[in-house]
Amino acid sequence: MITSLKRIIKNGWLNFRRQGGLTFATVSIMVMTISLATFLFFFQGIVQHLVLGLQEKVDVSVYFKKDSFEEEILIAKEEIGKIPEVKDVEYVSQEEALNRFTEKHQDDLLLMEALNEVGENPLSPSLNIKAWQANQYEALSNFLQTASFNNLIEKVDYHQNKAIIGKIFEVSSNIRLIGIIFSLILGVIAIVVAFNTIRLAIYNSKNEIATMRLVGASNWFIRGPFLIQGVIVGIVATIVTILLFALANFFLNSRLETILPGFSLFNFFLANFWTLLLLQLVTGIGLSMISSAIAIRKYLKV
Template sequence: MKISTLKYFAIDSLKSIKRNRTISFASAATVAATLFILGVFLLTALDVKQVVKDVESKVEVKIFLNNDITIGQEKEIEAKIKSLNEVASVRYENKEQAMKNFKEQIGENNKALIEGIEKENPLPNAYIVKVKDPEMVTKVVDSVKGMKGIYEIQEGRKIVDRIIAITKTIKWIGMVLFTILIGVSLFLIGNTIKLTVYSRRKEIGIMKYIGATDWFIRWPFIIEGMIIGVFGAIIGCVVLYYGYNVVYTKVSTAMFLIKLVEPKYVLTTISWQFGLLGILIGSIGSILSIRKFLAV
């Protein structure tokens, strides 16, 4: 395609958008809403995946010991743990080490949270057990449950299972909403193009009569749909970036142990994906709407 021809198509498309600016803006807004919702569910899925991966890598069994536990009971518990094939490693953590680790986890900015309890140190001595696979947690817990000297057993597998279940629900909801909004976007873009085509139906008939190819007639409308799609993608990306940035800041402040996908991911990766999807949605909507008008 020659540059001059492409320039003609682009100018013609922009004129058409200007003539039908109200419905063109509505189409772009729908594309923006579609891609925004897709982005929300995509970021949610990525955040959940990252949290699950982080949690699974840290899945361990914490066996807290009674303060009055005897040396014999302690050795018996340790021997039992080490005898299990499912155990990858085991280490003893006393009260002082537990407090030190907790302080490191919460960071310098949140030290005020433990000022009142640091002197008393209510944290118990414990065995920290790493398992070979998160699926093996239950078996390890069942093997040591009920042994004398154990105050409490904590394991993180239930958290992982809950997060996975939430992820599946989010994915299904996202797929349904995205499918509905894709349909609405195609419908609106199609109607925008139909209005333009209908107002120029005589011109299209003359162009066909003098030998213009279908694709020569199609291109201005396809480019128009692409422009609407890209404009919608830009709006959706901007709203998603600033919206997610607010959520990211609040969650990172309130839940400092959770690491989420950084907002810049929206600009570096999702932005060009949105652009491609916007072009695809716009071009498909245009092609579908103009098809019957070419049968002149």
């Protein structure tokens, strides 16, 4: 058993090494397929980043009356935080609101002057609430209307922003959907190309396979080396692809950062390195082995 396994591995390796042109062709196609899978992985990462970025911008602000005590607002914050639909609640005190306002509008001299004219802090303390999903804001708004601290609330800006919130979530879910459809189409193309390349490679060996059968080799003894060859092709193609992507990442990183602020391709690559490697190995080895196993079947009927 172990001797057979050793011989199968040896024969697989020899086939890989000796079928120069054919090996090069299958490895190249596999590099392209794995690159596509890797590209789709990055693409999903970028889509995720865009969608999260959009959704991060969505929240509902609850403005409290200026005479509310901070403790009361913090109790309200705690109560809101317990609602399962709520992802995050942030307390912005009157001073904090003023700081943010001045920071944001420091170049607007007219506004700054007007603020000085007023003399006191005109802004209200608030709670910024983020929900997990767009359709949860409605329920959240209803909750606030009946909440025990409702008498402290000055206004909730949900109704003004309702349409925009809905739109943002619609756009982001569309982006996701397009991403998934795009990935599926490209994935199917890659699989078909890889499968047919390997099928042609095995077609090239069909006479040999028939001879192996005629001299008494068992199906596993014949199939084994082809599967091993597939594993080697997958591993080599993965190594080549990961090197190519590391290089591309390194050079494209700064350019992409200007297009996609806050998204570092290289950091994404490093952070997901092991997942990516696993994805590439599974794509490369899996595709090669499954294609080989399917393609070889009909030549084993001798």
